[in-house]
Structure formats: structure tokens, C-alpha cells
Amino acid sequence: MAIKQLSVFVENRAGRLARVTAILEEAGISIRGFSLADTVDFGIARLVVDRPSAAAEALMQANLLVRATDLLCIELPDTPGALDVVFTAVGEADINVEYAYSLVSTYVVLKVADIEAAEELLASKPLRLASQDDLARPLAGGSRQD
């Protein structure tokens, strides 16, 4: 149940990030989660969106460098210790998390080498894995109450 993340190469110059968000706005794409890592010269903007293919196409049309990566997306209950369940589980199973960030609402995405193994592991915990379809609907303003 991997979800797609889009990584975009952005130079560290004023307005470069705004160019990315403006293109997505124009294409009517909703951003569900976002992380920006940067060095002095360039950054990689990582985005989780409602319609990844449409977003990738819009960005590539604008001549931007875009790469799609599979991630695992987990919905967490908004209670103390929820994130700990995730990281303790993957830590004990010796799964290396390359990076992780949270989406709007109490979702967190993880980049791991073996998505299926991590998925199987986390599914056995009191956590819900979110699908690409879940991301097609708004996440904020009330996580699913089930």
C-alpha cells in the first residue's frame, strides 16, 4: 500500500519554491504533506499530493526535475506515544528509516528501502496505513474517526 511522493529539485534562490507551489496551485493539486531539505546550493522538495501523476506532469511541463518515490503512509491516533509505536517497531525490526515527515493531520510518511516488510510489520500494530485513495480526500480538519 505504498503511496507516491514527488521529489523536486529546487535551487536555493528566491522564488524557486514558490514556482513549484504556483504550478501545483494552477493544476488544482492539493498538497497533503511537505518536507524541504536543503544545502547551501540546492534543495529537494518532497511532496505528498492528492493526484501525484497530474502533479508530476504539471511540474515536468515546466521543465523541473521530478522523481516519484514510494513511501509508506501511516495514520496515527492523536495520542501520546503514537509515533513511538512506529519508530520502536521499525527500530526493533532493524528497518532503517531514511527520512520521515508528517502530513497535515496526524499522518506520518516514512521512506524505507523495503516497503512491504515495513508495511507488514506496522499493520500488526494498532495503526492504520493510509492508501493513495485516502490521500485523494482532504486529511485536515478531522482525521477519520473509526
Place this chain on the structure above:
Amino acid sequence: MGMTPHQPIYHPAFECASREEIRARQLVLLQEQLAWAYERVPYYRERFDVIGLKPGDIRTHEDVRLVPLTTKEALRETYPYGLFAVPLDQIIRLHASSGTTGKPIVVGYTREDIEHWRFCIMSIAQMAGVVPGDRAQMAFGYGMFTGGFGLHYGMEGLGCMIIPASAGNTERHIMMIEDYGTTVLIATPSYALHICEVGERLGYDWKKSQLRVGLFGGEPCPPKLKREIESRMHIHCTDNYGLTEVMGPGVSGECLSSRDHQHIVEDHFYWEVIDPKTLEPLPENAAGELVLTPLQKQGIPLLRYRTRDLTSVTCEPCACGRTSARMKKVRHRSDDMLIIRGTNVYPSQIEDVLASIAGASAYYHLTVDNESGLDRLTLDLEVKPEAFSDSFTEMDAFRRAVADRLKSVLQVGVAVKLVEPGSIERVMGKTQHVTDSRP
């Protein structure tokens, strides 16, 4: 001769003559040209008189070294008409160099000069495999730049259908190539690559076009760039050489047999290679600065003009059947050379390094500055899609790999900065690869 040309040769009586015949004819033309300049241009007369030289003193090829060299400064000092050898009412065309620093240099052509120029272009176009009936699309700008009009009349002279599209409006170029069945594209190599990329982005299938030949000029064409355009556009790329001062394009061109050399149109250009430091003539095959004397110029004769282009010349007969001397493709200019912390660096070395690294594009810009007394090189490099990774570690490893390779080749450290595709300016004419902002 024993060799069969692959393509018709425009002027076999001269292009395929024995070396002795070619050299003998060149000497006669040179002697006439020396007299023409001495009698009509005060600048030359003064320079001859001051060293007690008369045009008639030049009796052999060995004697040519006695003639003073001419540099670009002579054209600047005498701007605009000081070196013209005929009254202005006999000049039917002016052209000028781009003049990136200060005033441009201006050259004038008589009716006969224009005819000769056309001859030169016809020769180099046929070397490149262009035949009468080809449909040639011009992507050089017209205007003062010699490339546009020079190629235009030459292609017409050969019997091609010229499509004078001019520079710019890339999408329209692609439409014309498709709709008009263009077979020859005349462009700078960097603009040809740009046309190729825009076409690909628009979903145009280059395999379907009738384009056959790329006739490139205006800037050096690194072999990798050529191969890239060839494989993506499915054409045969050639590049030709020339400079405004001596005529424009048409000095030498690439044939279908010798891809790293260009045949000099020896009926019109007397070539020498000199040591740029001692200014002494160098033997055949030795690398040095190319010095050219146009042999049949009326409007503005230039004697032993220092081109600043570094090359070597071979007189070995070519597999194409031509016996004309061939100059190695120019990769360096003696005045492009940067001295970084005492080390000589040429932009073409950077191009060679980039060509050897997968994922590195040909688009770069080099900045030289000086921070607290130390020269510093920064290279902005566009990343190709295949080199882009979601991982910082990999991107940084790529960046460091480029920096390490540059350092080992140049012997000078270079800070490499990765930039977005398309962010380095594509210039229609010449691409400015270097900014030197040292005080």
C-alpha cells in the same frame, strides 16, 4: 589521385590539386594581396616602411614571416573604415563583430568580395554533404553578424532553397522544419540542441523529420554535443570555421571523412601556425595560434591576422579526396585562457570533463572571482533528469564526483553548484560560458 570523393567537390581543380600547385598558387595570390594592401592602406604602408619592407621582398613562403602580424587592435584603432582599401562607394556590404567589449569591429565587402565569400560557403557546404536542392533553414540571426547573410548567399549559390527563418522563436522553427521539409539546419550547436529539446518536449518525433545535415558555426562544437544532437535529431552534424575579420564563415569546413579537422579553403586563405609567445612560425602539425591572410580580399585586406584560435594544420591528403590543408577543430583560444592561481585553464577542458560524466549536461557557466586575494572558480552545472535523485547523499556524491574530476584535470579546485535545467541562459548567438569578475 586514387581516391573517390563521397560527395561532389565544388572546385576539384583547386581542392584536389597537388600540394605544390596549391602552395604555388597561394604564393602568387599572397604577393598580389601584399601589394594591394601596401598601395592602398596607409596603415600597412607605414608598417612596411618603418621596417624597410617592400611587398616585392616576399618571394618565397619562407619570407612571409617578415610581414608584420595584424591584431584585432588594428581594427579597433582604425575604426570604422581605416583599413578599407577601396573608396566606400565600392563597398556594397558592411558587417561587424558582436563587440562584447567596447566598439565592434567593422568589415566591408566589395561586389567581388561577396562573390568570393559565396564561393567559400559553397565549398564548405558541399564538404558537409549539402547538395543542390537541399532545403536549408537559417537559425542564425541576420543583421551585422556574418553568419546569417554569409550562409544565406552561399546556400542560394549552391542551388539550395533557403528558408530565412532567422534566430529565435524555437517552436516556429520546429513547425517550419516539419511543414517545409527542411533538410539542412544552419545554427549554432547550442541553439540546435535547444531546438531539439523543445521539439522533444512538445512531443515531436525527430526521426520523422527530413532533416539530414546540421551546418553549425558561430561557436566551437564539442564532439560530445555533436554526438548528442546526432543521436537525438537523427542528423549528421558538421561544423565550419570562420571569423568576421577575415570574411566570416567559409574559412574552413568539415568533410564527411575527417570529423576532427576542417579543410581550409586555400584558394582564399593563406594559413600559418605560430607560437603565440615567440610569434615564430611553427611547422606543419605543430599546435599553435592560427594566423590567416585572406588572399583575394579587396574591401579590407588583412595581412597575417592573429586569430587567437589554437590549432594545428596537416597537409596529409584526406580520404574524401581533397588535398587541401586541414586544421584541427579549434577547442582553445589563446585569449580564452584563464590563469587561475598561476595555472592555465581553458573552458574546453571543462567541457571535456563534463562530456565524460553521465548525468552532467553540456550547459554550464563558470564564474571566476577573487576572495581575499585567492582566485576562486565556481561552476554552475545543469543537472540532467537521469542524475536527479531523491537522495541528498547521492546528489552530493554526484556533485563531488564532478568537482573531483575537474580538480584532477584542471589542477585547480572548482566549487560545483547544481542548478535547475534551463536555468543557464541559452543564447541565440554565442554562449557566454565564463564570467571573470576578478578585480
